[in-house]
Amino acid sequence: MQDTNKEVGKISNESQEEEKLKRENQEIKDQKISEFGQTVLENSGNQHKIHLLSIIGEIEGHECLPQHNKTTKYEHVLPQLAAIEDSAEIDGLLILINTVGGDVEAGLAIAEMISSLSKPTVSLVLGGSHSIGVPLAVSANYSFIVPSATMIIHPVRMNGTVIGVMQTFEYFEKIQDRIIGFVVNHSKIDYTSMKNLMLDTSQLAKDVGSILVGEETVQKGIIDEVGGIKEALAKMNHMIDIHKEKAKEASIKEEGA
Amino acid sequence: MLYTIVPLERIFTNFRQTEQDTQKEEEQKAEYKEVQLPNGRIVAKRDGENYVIERINSTDMSDYLNEEYTPGKYIKYKLR
Numbered sequence: 001m002q003d004t005n006k007e008v009g010k011i012s013n014e015s016q017e018e019e020k021l022k023r024e025n026q027e028i029k030d031q032k033i034s035e036f037g038q039t040v041l042e043n044s045g046n047q048h049k050i051h052l053l054s055i056i057g058e059i060e061g062h063e064c065l066p067q068h069n070k071t072t073k074y075e076h077v078l079p080q081l082a083a084i085e086d087s088a089e090i091d092g093l094l095i096l097i098n099t100v101g102g103d104v105e106a107g108l109a110i111a112e113m114i115s116s117l118s119k120p121t122v123s124l125v126l127g128g129s130h131s132i133g134v135p136l137a138v139s140a141n142y143s144f145i146v147p148s149a150t151m152i153i154h155p156v157r158m159n160g161t162v163i164g165v166m167q168t169f170e171y172f173e174k175i176q177d178r179i180i181g182f183v184v185n186h187s188k189i190d191y192t193s194m195k196n197l198m199l200d201t202s203q204l205a206k207d208v209g210s211i212l213v214g215e216e217t218v219q220k221g222i223i224d225e226v227g228g229i230k231e232a233l234a235k236m237n238h239m240i241d242i243h244k245e246k247a248k249e250a251s252i253k254e255e256g257a
Numbered sequence: 258m259l260y261t262i263v264p265l266e267r268i269f270t271n272f273r274q275t276e277q278d279t280q281k282e283e284e285q286k287a288e289y290k291e292v293q294l295p296n297g298r299i300v301a302k303r304d305g306e307n308y309v310i311e312r313i314n315s316t317d318m319s320d321y322l323n324e325e326y327t328p329g330k331y332i333k334y335k336l337r
Binding site: 050051052053058059061065066069076080083084093100101102103104105107130131132152154156157158159175179 | 258259260261262263265268269270296297298314315316317318
């Protein structure tokens with residue numbers, strides 16, 4: 001009788017141990033997940049470390065858009081941009097844009113973040129960069145557009161209750177001026193031509209505004225150059241070289257002084 | 258305020274038709290989990306005991322080439 005008792009105890013001990021082992025194994029696996037993001041990635045060759053930001057779909061602001069919309073969220077992008085500025089490893093930022101527009105303030109916030117980065121930035125417009133996508137495209141130090149991409153520039157609209165008073169119009173003008181102002185400050189286009197593009201009545205069937213395709217955006221002075229990813233990366237590397245040289249010169253000067 | 262070429266009714270329309278559909282969808286709603294990467298995040302969808310990588314969003318280009326982060330890959334994850 002005692003023997004059987006012992007054996008039962010042995011078995012339960014064994015099963016306990018087995019369970020413990022299982023749990024430990026699981027813990028190791030779990031740790032792997034939590035450390036999943038910490039894999040060190042080797043950068044190929046001695047190229048510069050360039051980071052990539054893709055701005056796609058609608059630019060989402062304070063309001064969550066319904067599920068069927070593809071969106072770029074500012075709560076994702078703004079911290080990423082701050083981290084890129086803060087990182088000592090990252091040399092430059094490449095921005096891929098294919099957007100239909102979106103929230104004015106979120107778009108301008110991202111554009112201001114990009115334009116105030118101290119690191120070289122290059123943007124590449126693919127497909128389309130409409131409405132609030134225009135300030136986003138010009139916010140980089142240098143901008144590219146592929147020949148088939150388009151930009152639609154049109155006036156801002158309001159949804160909800162609109163009061164038909166002078167102040168409503170002035171409010172709209174102010175919002176529009178913020179957008180035009182940003183584009184004018186960060187590209188070669190002047191205020192009047194940008195405003196004329198926005199208020200053109202001859203191009204769109206159901207709306208006021210203009211469609212610019214590839215090369216046209218360069219002629220108007222909004223985008224710097226027509227080109228693809230190859231040109232954009234080449235420019236990026238060139239800009240990083242210059243940026244690094246300047247930083248070196250500055251540090252030498254500082255040492256001398 | 259939205260400044261976009263997409264009509265607002267298109268953005269805000271709820272494509273679900275009846276309330277029943279809504280209920281059904283809510284029941285079928287998948288469980289998602291986010292895994293942080295040094296330069297971005299992975300969104301994984303629950304599939305039984307495991308999680309399948311559904312989306313990756315990172316500023317580090319090499320993350321997109323990393324096989325471990327490829328969408329469709331399983332992550333083993335014990336549910337607590």
